[in-house]
Amino acid sequence: MDFTEKKIDGEVIYDGKVLKLIKDKVLCPGDVVSYREIILHHGGAAILAITEDKKIFLVKQFRYAYNELLYEIPAGKLEKDEDPYDAAMRELEEETGNRADNLEYLGVIYPSCGYTSEKIHLYLATKFVKTHTNFDKDENIETYLFSLDEVKKMILNGEIKDAKTICAINYYMLKYEN
Amino acid sequence: MDFTEKKIDGEVIYDGKVLKLIKDKVLCPGDVVSYREIILHHGGAAILAITEDKKIFLVKQFRYAYNELLYEIPAGKLEKDEDPYDAAMRELEEETGNRADNLEYLGVIYPSCGYTSEKIHLYLATKFVKTHTNFDKDENIETYLFSLDEVKKMILNGEIKDAKTICAINYYMLKYEN
Numbered sequence: 017m018d019f020t021e022k023k024i025d026g027e028v029i030y031d032g033k034v035l036k037l038i039k040d041k042v043l044c045p046g047d048v049v050s051y052r053e054i055i056l057h058h059g060g061a062a063i064l065a066i067t068e069d070k071k072i073f074l075v076k077q078f079r080y081a082y083n084e085l086l087y088e089i090p091a092g093k094l095e096k097d098e099d100p101y102d103a104a105m106r107e108l109e110e111e112t113g114n115r116a117d118n119l120e121y122l123g124v125i126y127p128s129c130g131y132t133s134e135k136i137h138l139y140l141a142t143k144f145v146k147t148h149t150n151f152d153k154d155e156n157i158e159t160y161l162f163s164l165d166e167v168k169k170m171i172l173n174g175e176i177k178d179a180k181t182i183c184a185i186n187y188y189m190l191k192y193e194n
Numbered sequence: 195m196d197f198t199e200k201k202i203d204g205e206v207i208y209d210g211k212v213l214k215l216i217k218d219k220v221l222c223p224g225d226v227v228s229y230r231e232i233i234l235h236h237g238g239a240a241i242l243a244i245t246e247d248k249k250i251f252l253v254k255q256f257r258y259a260y261n262e263l264l265y266e267i268p269a270g271k272l273e274k275d276e277d278p279y280d281a282a283m284r285e286l287e288e289e290t291g292n293r294a295d296n297l298e299y300l301g302v303i304y305p306s307c308g309y310t311s312e313k314i315h316l317y318l319a320t321k322f323v324k325t326h327t328n329f330d331k332d333e334n335i336e337t338y339l340f341s342l343d344e345v346k347k348m349i350l351n352g353e354i355k356d357a358k359t360i361c362a363i364n365y366y367m368l369k370y371e372n
Contacts, residue, residue, distance in 0.1 A: 019256040019263060019334045029208045030215055032231045034309055037208055037215050042258060050332035052258045053210045055233065055309075078197040079307045080220060080230045085197060086307055093308070123349070125357045128305040128312055129257045129264055130271070131212055131233075136306075136357075154228035156197045171301070172368050179303045179314075179357040186364035190350050 019045055021052070029053075034093070035132075057134035061104035062091035064122070064184040065112060065141040071161035073112045074181070078156065087160070087170065088178040091136070100137035108141055110150045112159050117143035122187040127179055138184045164188075197223055199230070207231075212271070235312035239282035240269035242300070242362040243290060243319040249339035251290045252359070256334065265338070265348065266356040269314070278315035286319055288328045290337050295321035300365040305357055316362045342366075 026040040036056040044050050065073040074087045092107035094100060101119065109115045122138040151157055162170070167185060170176040204218040214234040222228050243251040252265045270285035272278060279297065287293045300316040329335055340348070345363060348354040 017334070017336075020261075021256055021258050030231075032217065033229065034231050035233075039210065040258070044332045045334050046331075048332050051211065053208075053212050054259045055213075057309075060308075078199055079304075080199050080218070081232045081307060081309060081311045082304060082313075083198075086304065088307065123352055124355055125360060126257075126260060126264065126355045127357045128310065128314075129259060129266065129356055130238075131235075131259060132306065132310070133259045134306055135260075135355075153224075154222045154226050156195070156223050158195075168368055168372065171364065174301055177302055177304045177313075178307055179305045179361055182303060182361045182364050183357055186349065186360050186367070189364070189367060190346055194346065 017045065021050075024049070053131060055132040055134070057132055058094045058096055058098070059100070059135040059137070060091055060093050060180075061100040061107060061137045061139065062089050062180045062184060063104050063108045063116070063119070063139045063141050064089050064188055065108055065114065065116065065144070066164075067144070067161065071163055072167050073114075074160045074162055074167070075111050076158045076160060086178055087176050087181070089181045089184055091180060101139070104137065104139040104141075109147055111157055113147055113149040114144035115147050116141035117145060122184060122191070125180060125183045136180050138180065138187060140188065195223065199228075202227070231309060233310040233312070235310055236272045236274055236276070237278070237313040237315070238269055238271050239278040239285060239315045239317065240267050240358045240362060241282050241286045241294070241297070241317045241319050242267050242366055243286055243292065243294065243322070244342075245322070245339065249341055250345050251292075252338045252340055252345070253289050254336045254338060264356055265354050265359070267359045267362055269358060279317070282315065282317040287325055289335055291325055291327040292322035293325050294319035295323060300362060300369070303358060303361045314358050316358065316365060318366065
């Protein structure tokens with residue numbers, strides 16, 4: 017069966033700095049007409065960076081959408097058409113002050129497939145050259161190092177809730193521990 | 195240091211069926227003024243449902259935001275102020291035709307913390323009573339059963355990209371296999 021939904025009509029509701037919101041009228045299977053409210057987003061890159069003594073870089077920052085401080089692996093948005101590898105290299109250095117010497121692709125995740133087109137590309141970084149951090153002026157970040165066991169406990173006890181971080185740990189466990 | 199960002203002003207840009215878009219003017223630490231484009235969303239519930247012979251329910255559906263068919267664990271949006279437990283019970287039954295006899299809370303994930311307030315609550319279902327499916331009229335879903343090993347392979351080879359599905363597997367591995 018063909019489950020494809022075909023665009024009949026569409027409008028751009030908002031075209032902002034971080035995201036664009038569109039509303040499309042679509043034809044679903046069985047000639048059902050419906051609407052899809054979709055966020056268009058350039059995507060992101062996130063980096064599971066593990067030091068030689070097996071510590072993981074986590075950054076802690078205030079997230080306005082949740083009104084909470086969250087632990088996350090270093091990450092950032094892609095510029096339009098930017099190679100995720102380049103974004104991963106840049107964001108890791110900006111947020112931790114370390115340039116990756118070895119950056120391995122883990123996979124891509126779709127954070128919330130019902131309404132956003134965002135794709136987050138996950139990388140594993142394992143060798144570093146110390147440089148310096150470089151934050152955006154509205155970006156306030158603290159950097160931490162935790163062991164893999166500590167990170168696993170923080171997921172289970174709810175201290176880590178960020179999906180890309182949990183997914184990156186899952187890729188690592190499946191590739192290197194399973 | 196207080197990293198909190200305080201709302202100075204705000205506007206509702208769009209108030210739709212699935213999501214609401216707001217743009218807030220905020221005061222960041224160091225008296226930096228910035229803007230936050232945020233999706234307000236009621237949140238969701240997703241269910242890792244494992245049969246007695248250790249098979250996992252995955253649903254396959256077309257996702258317009260990606261123009262792709264995706265494998266996901268059963269899931270759905272919360273109604274305003276709905277208990278995620280009730281939503282998990284409902285969505286599992288609607289999408290798989292099985293009512294859970296045992297529904298255990300795994301944790302909450304934040305799918306994309308930079309711009310959406312959505313929280314997805316993850317549950318583990320392990321005992322079922324056979325009932326019947328009940329799809330929305332614009333929802334076209336196929337249900338599959340895969341072993342845990344198959345699901346792990348599908349994550350690694352990119353057949354599963356959905357973040358909530360990968361996170362649920364991670365919770366399961368951390369709780370029951372680690």
